[in-house]
Amino acid sequence: MKYIDEYRDGELAQRIAERIRDEVRPERQYRFMEFCGGHTHAISRYGVSDLLPANVRMIHGPGCPVCVLPIGRIDLAVKLALEDGAILCSYGDTLRVPASGGLSLLRAKAQGADIRMIYSPSDALKIAEANPEREVVFLAIGFETTTPPTALVIRDAAARGLKNFSVLCCHVLTPAAIEHILAAPGQDPAAVELDGFVGPAHVSIIIGSEPYAEFARRYRKPVVIAGFEPLDVIQAILMLVRQVNGGRAEVENEFVRAVGRNGNSAAQTLMDEIFELRESFEWRGLGEVPFSALRIRAEFAAFDAEKRFDLHYRAVADNKACECGPILRGQKKPTDCRLFGSVCTPENPMGSCMVSNEGACAAHYAYGRYKDIEVVAV
Amino acid sequence: MCLAIPARVIELRAGDNALVDLGGIRKEISLALVPQAQVDDYVIVHVGYALGLIDPEEAQRTLAMFEELDRLQPEAL
Numbered sequence: 275m276k277y278i279d280e281y282r283d284g285e286l287a288q289r290i291a292e293r294i295r296d297e298v299r300p301e302r303q304y305r306f307m308e309f310c311g312g313h314t315h316a317i318s319r320y321g322v323s324d325l326l327p328a329n330v331r332m333i334h335g336p337g338c339p340v341c342v343l344p345i346g347r348i349d350l351a352v353k354l355a356l357e358d359g360a361i362l363c364s365y366g367d368t369l370r371v372p373a374s375g376g377l378s379l380l381r382a383k384a385q386g387a388d389i390r391m392i393y394s395p396s397d398a399l400k401i402a403e404a405n406p407e408r409e410v411v412f413l414a415i416g417f418e419t420t421t422p423p424t425a426l427v428i429r430d431a432a433a434r435g436l437k438n439f440s441v442l443c444c445h446v447l448t449p450a451a452i453e454h455i456l457a458a459p460g461q462d463p464a465a466v467e468l469d470g471f472v473g474p475a476h477v478s479i480i481i482g483s484e485p486y487a488e489f490a491r492r493y494r495k496p497v498v499i500a501g502f503e504p505l506d507v508i509q510a511i512l513m514l515v516r517q518v519n520g521g522r523a524e525v526e527n528e529f530v531r532a533v534g535r536n537g538n539s540a541a542q543t544l545m546d547e548i549f550e551l552r553e554s555f556e557w558r559g560l561g562e563v564p565f566s567a568l569r570i571r572a573e574f575a576a577f578d579a580e581k582r583f584d585l586h587y588r589a590v591a592d593n594k595a596c597e598c599g600p601i602l603r604g605q606k607k608p609t610d611c612r613l614f615g616s617v618c619t620p621e622n623p624m625g626s627c628m629v630s631n632e633g634a635c636a637a638h639y640a641y642g643r644y645k646d647i648e649v650v651a652v
Numbered sequence: 653m654c655l656a657i658p659a660r661v662i663e664l665r666a667g668d669n670a671l672v673d674l675g676g677i678r679k680e681i682s683l684a685l686v687p688q689a690q691v692d693d694y695v696i697v698h699v700g701y702a703l704g705l706i707d708p709e710e711a712q713r714t715l716a717m718f719e720e721l722d723r724l725q726p727e728a729l
Contacts (some may be wrong), residue, residue, distance in 0.1 A: 275657075275658070275674070275677040276658065276660075276694070277694060277706055278658065279659040279712060280715055281715075283718075286718050286719070290718065295683075312655055315655075365699075389662065393700060394699045394701070394709055395699060396682070397700075406661030419656065419698055419703065420698065420699060422685050422697070422701070422703070423682075423685075423699050423700070423701045426682070426684055426685070427695055451663060474705065476655075476696065476698060477717070479703050479704035480703060480704075502655065505718055506714075509714075509717070509718060527712065530707070530710040530713070530714060530716075531706050531707050531708075531710040531711035532696055532704050532705070532706055532707070536684060538703065540686070540687065541685045541703070542683055544685070568658075585685045606713070613711055632655070639711070
């Protein structure tokens, strides 16, 4: 397919990797975080790490919306479906995220709850129109990529005067999470030190490259916005190595074919019309992060499931043995978790990082785990 | 979750919608977030909505950047 195949050329990837190996300084370490789960997935799927020299390490970031959704949020959705009898609609991955009491939305479905897996938010609107006698709730998750479509369906529901449709809004904001990670080493001695960021691809189509400029300046960390194809990622790593070697901390944009400085202004205006900032929001792994998520504005309260059903968020601790928290903060690797690949698998995830294919654990399980097994001659 | 794919617009339809081609598969999507998109443009599609346009010239320049690696020497050399 055009704009995909040409960015997956293996021979070119080898040449860019060779350039990285030539340019890295052997005496130093390069620790780069790829913020997005999309990059984590690409790095695992195409074996990008194997092409890098030993002193260039990629650290997985928290940019996987399914992974950072805390148990307490899923619990609210389970309650709506099981106790309030609502039709609960959400994206496929969300349905498998473990909730309290051994439940997930899928397991609630097995207990008789009406859970619908949708591809697009507009599907939820259609379900509401087809079931006027039922309450229909869309559990909306995701970063800035996924937020504008949710805003559109809320606007459409208002325009059509739908009385049985609402949204449980769990949309989170990328810049707030990056800020949180960059600020962490100053506050927590166990926090991971970074030398640069591979910046989001599709989030940046919406918000543009400008919001990252502040981080580069304030924390003196280079940011290279990159597409989700393997050549994009490896080129971005080369650009980061060059910034580090040159003592620069700038925002560079490898994904210029889709990302501009100011982003998609139509989408930004729409998001601003429907949503406002929450003072604080709990992220799995990161804890409460100030001004890091959105809620529905009072003008659209009729479509806000939290108001409509008088929901109150209650934080629930993760399974003690699960290492999703430190993995999401970049402090541990999937293989550092003793549940990985034994008790916790994509078929039966114990933690959220094993659920979505862009979660660090699921990506390593699918593409990387065989490399961990030593080959012995018999 | 944020995964999205480039698709070619082949027909503009009523209600901000469009028919797109994804490597031979045709699908109706919404152009409500990218109202400037025209037939033959490539849009980036996510959960049934176009989020942005691909700039063909910039795409070409990025490919050229991959190819022209030897031209860019670090200052240390």
